[in-house]
Every structure is written in C-alpha cells, then in structure tokens.
Amino acid sequence: MIITGDDPEYIAFVMARLHDQFLMTDLGPLRYFLGIEVSSTSDGFFISQEKYIQDLLARAALGDERTVETHMELNVKLHPPDGDPLPDPVCYRHLVGSLVYLVVARPDISYHVHILSQFVSAPTIVHYSHLLRVLCYLRGTITRRLFFPRSSLLQLLCYSDATWACDPSDRRSLSDYCVFLGGSLIAWKTKKQTTVSRSSVEAELRSMDLLTTEVT
Template identity: 75%
Template sequence: MIITGDDSKYIVFAKAHLSEQFLMSDLGPLRYFLEIEVSSTYDDFFISQEKYIQDLLTCAVLSDEHTAKTPMDLNVHLRASDGDPLSDPMRYRHLVGSLVYLVVTRPDISYHVHILSKFVSTPTSVHYSHLLHVVQYLHGTISHRLFFPCSSLLQLQAYSDATWASDPSDRRSLSSYRVFLGGSLIAWKTKKQTMVSCSSAEADLRAMALLTAEVTWLQWLLEDFWCFYYYTYYPLVRQYKLY
C-alpha cells in the first residue's frame, strides 16, 4: 500500500491505523513502483522510467550509439503497404508494447507511439526503421522526467491540437491534448478521430470537444477529492488534533 501526501502527522496516523487492521510493512518513502522511478526534493517531485528505457534499449539491440533529436521525421505519413513484411514481427510488437507503457511518463512520444501501434499486426521494414528512430530518440533523452511542484495553483489549463487528413489510408485526422493542473502535466492523449473532417477547422473543433470532455471529468474528480477531504480527512484532523 502506498500513502502519499504532504501532512507527515496524518501519514503517521494513517499508517498506524491501517497496521491495526491489516498485516503491512513500512517500506519508507516511495522510490520505485511498477517500473516508475520517483525522486523528490523539499519543493517538488519527479517521475521517470530511466531504468525501463535502459532495458528497452537492450531489447532493441541497437547496432550503434547514434541518437535522434526528434522522435520522428517531419511530414511522415506511413502506410500499411510501405516496405517489406518482417519475417519475425514479434520484436516490433514487443517494442511497441513497451513504448505504450513508457508513454506513462513520456508524453513527448505519445503521437509517434500512436502511429506505430497501427501496424503491429503486419509490420514492415519501413515501420521498424521508424520504430528504431524513436528508440534512438529515447537513447538521447533518457534522463527526461516529469516535474510536479509541491506548491502550485489548483487551476486547470488545457491545450488541444489536431492534424488534418493525416492518415493516408482513410483521410481521418488525429486529436491531441495536454492538461495541466497548475504547473503539473496530469493528462495527455493522442487519438484518431472517428469521422473524416472536411477542413482543418473541423478537425480542431473535434479535438477541442475531446479535450472539453476530459476537462469536465477532471473537474468532477477534483470536486470528489475536495469532498473526501472535507467530510473524511478534516474531521479526523480535528478528532485526533493532527494540526
């Protein structure tokens, strides 16, 4: 069980109360969980997957130490028919699956992973070369981390964007968004639109609609957190004088 927060007295109280009900061990501050590394200072937190990327590089068996400045070249439009089919597609599928989990802490590759994931059933040599390009980018940016400041305004800021007719097979567009809570990036997604947009403006509006639904859900979630604090945590603070 993981207990987080910035109230040390309440954390001690919660752990003592839980230990009376369940068999549990105190493993100290969170450092590593589900391939995610957590580091902290007095004022902020960082999460990363540096060890996970190292294992990914080992699995990819790169023949050189070259790195890439970007995850993918500009204006690349991959098709299912590009290149020759791979004799053993399992390596491609394994690497793409690993990248899907890596997006948990690396939103900078979410768009490119989305593109490469479309070809896991029948990958080709061209798809694999672009996959290795993403891996080379990770090799050069292995120390990149997500930053979460301890003190920040609890205000949502959201940004969306869209491509237009970027998929050459069906002319459908891609929606993408990023949501910040204060200075912390808390939500991101790249998703193919379900319908063909007749203009770039229509594609952008569909991306904004997707973002609006996400922000609405996050507002409800934050309200639930506040209600939990007010009706559960605050009475315990007063009862046990944890202030």
Template identity: 85%
Template sequence: MIITGDDSEYIAFVKARLRDQFLMTDLGPLRYFLGIEVSSTYDGFYISQEKYIQDLLARAALGDEHTVETPMELNVKLQLTDGDPLPDLTRYRHLVGSLVYLAVTRPDISYSVHILSQFVFAPTTVHYSHLLRVLRYLRGRITRRLFFPRSSSLQLQCYSDATWASDPSDRRSLSAYCVFLGGSLIAWKTKNRQRFLVRVLRLSCVLWLC
C-alpha cells in the same frame, strides 16, 4: 498500497491500523514503482523512467551508438503497404508495447508511439526502422523527467490541436491534447478522430475553462 498527504500523524495512524488487519511492510517514501522513478526535492517531485529505458534499450540491442534529435521525421505518412512484411512480428509488438507504457512519463514520444502502434498486427521493415528511430531518440534523451512543483496554482489549462484528414489509410484527422494543472502536465493523448469529434473536443475544452 501508497498513502499520500501532508498530515504525518494521521498517515502514521492509518499505517498502524492497516498493520493490525493486514500483513504489510512500510517501504518508506515512494522512490520506485512499476518502472517509474519518483524523486522528491524541496521544489517538487520528478517522475521518470530512466532505468526502464535502459532496460528497453538493452533488450532492443540496437547494435550502434547513434542518437537522433527527434522521435520521428517531419511529415512522415506511414502506410500499411510500406516496405516488406517482417518475418517475426513478436519483436516489433514487444517493443511498441514497451513504448506505450513508457509514454506514461514521456509525452514527447506520444505521437510517434501512437503512429507505430497502428501497425502492430502487420508491421513491415519500414515501420520497424521508424521504431528504431524512437529508441535512438530515447538513448539521447534518457534523463528527461516530468516535474511537478510544490508551489503551483490550481488553474486548469487544456491545449488541443489536430491535423485535417491526414491519415492516408482512412482520411481521419489526428488530434492531440495536453492538460496542465498550474505548471504541472497531468494528462496528454494523441489519437485518430473523426473531424467532427475534434471540433467537439475543442469546444469542450473552451467551455470547461470558462
């Protein structure tokens, strides 16, 4: 259980009452939880998954030390028929699943992971090569973190964008959004959408902020 707040006396009271009812241990300030690292400073909080990335790269065993500047090449349009089917699907699925969890703190790979996750049921050699590119990108950007400042406004801002019927398999649009609370990025997502749903999303964001 994680207890948060700025009233230290009340937090101590809650902990004492919980210890009366349950067998529990006070582990102190939150620093590491389910692969997510939390660092507290005077200015705010940093959230990262550096150790998780290191473990992921070790499991991937890339076999080289190359890094790349972007998680995916510009204007790539992957399709189901690209390349030859992989003889073993387990490795691809395992790595993509790990990247899905990593995207909890790494919005910079959200788009790439969304694209690659569409092929987990029948990945090919081409899909796998693009998966390795994401891992090489992470190797060169392993220390990137999310920052949540202590002094920040509570103004909510939402940004969204979309392609136009860009998916070569079903001609759906690809939409993405991110939400900021003051200077803190609190939510983001990339997803295939029907065109009219993208318009609804944009209109909802505008109305919400008005």
C-alpha cells in the same frame, strides 16, 4: 500499496491500522514503482522512467550507440503496405507495447507511439526502422523528466491541436491535447478521430470537444 497525503500524523495512523489487519512492510518514501522513478526535492518532485528505458534499449539490442534529435522525419507518412513484412513481428509488438507504457512519463513520444501502434498486426521493415528511430531518440533524451512543483496555482490550463486528414489510408484526423494544473502536466492524449473531418476547422473543433470532455 502507496499511501500519500500532506498530514504525517494521519498517515502514521492509517499505517498503524493497516499493520493491525495485514502483514505488510513500510518501504519508506516512494522511490521506484512499476518502472516509474520518483525523486523528491524541496521545490517538488520528478517522475521519470530512465531505468525502464535502459531495459527497453537492452531488449531491443540496437547495434550501435547512435542518437537522433527528433522522433521521426518531418512530414513522414506511414502506410500499412510500406516495405516487406517483418519475418518475426513479435519483437515489434513487444517494443511498441513497452513504448505505450513509457508514455506515462514521456508525453513527448505520445504521437509517435500512436502512429507505430497502428501497424502491430502486420508490421513491415519500414515500420520497424521508424520504431528504431524512436528508440534512438529515447537514448539521447533518457534523462528527461516530468516535474510537479510543490507550490502551484490551482488553475487548469488546457491546450488542444489536430492534424487534419493525416492518415493516408482513411483520411481521418488526429486529436491531441494536454492539461496542466498550474505548472503540473496531469493529462495528455493523442487519438484518431472516429469520423472524417471535412476541413481543418472541423478537425480542430473535434479535438476541442475531446479536450472539453476530459476537463469536464
């Protein structure tokens, strides 16, 4: 159980009442929880998953220490039948599932994880090579963190975008958005649109609609 708030006296009161009813231990300020690392400073606090990434890279057993500056090659289009099927797709599915959880603190890989997730049912060697590239990118950017300032304007700033007809198999577009509360990133998503958009303008409007729903 995690107890948060800005009133130390009331937090102490709640802790005391919980101690009366349950067997529990006070572990002090939050440092690490479910693979998420939290570090606090006078200006705010940082959320990262550095140890989680290290464990993920160890499980992937990459053969070298290579890093890359980008997640995927520019304008790459992945298709379901690309390349030969993987002899053992379990590893691919396991790594992609781990990346889905990693998006909790690494929104910069959200789009790429969305793409790779579409091939978990029948991954190929080509899909696996692009997955390894994302892992190499994470190795080179392992110290990146999300920062949440202590003092920030309570003002929502929202951004949306769309990639029109980017899926070559069904011609559907992708919607992307992110929401800031002041200087804090609080929500983000990459999602394939449910219907085919006939123009880039229509794709953008659908993305704005998804964002508006989230904000509302």
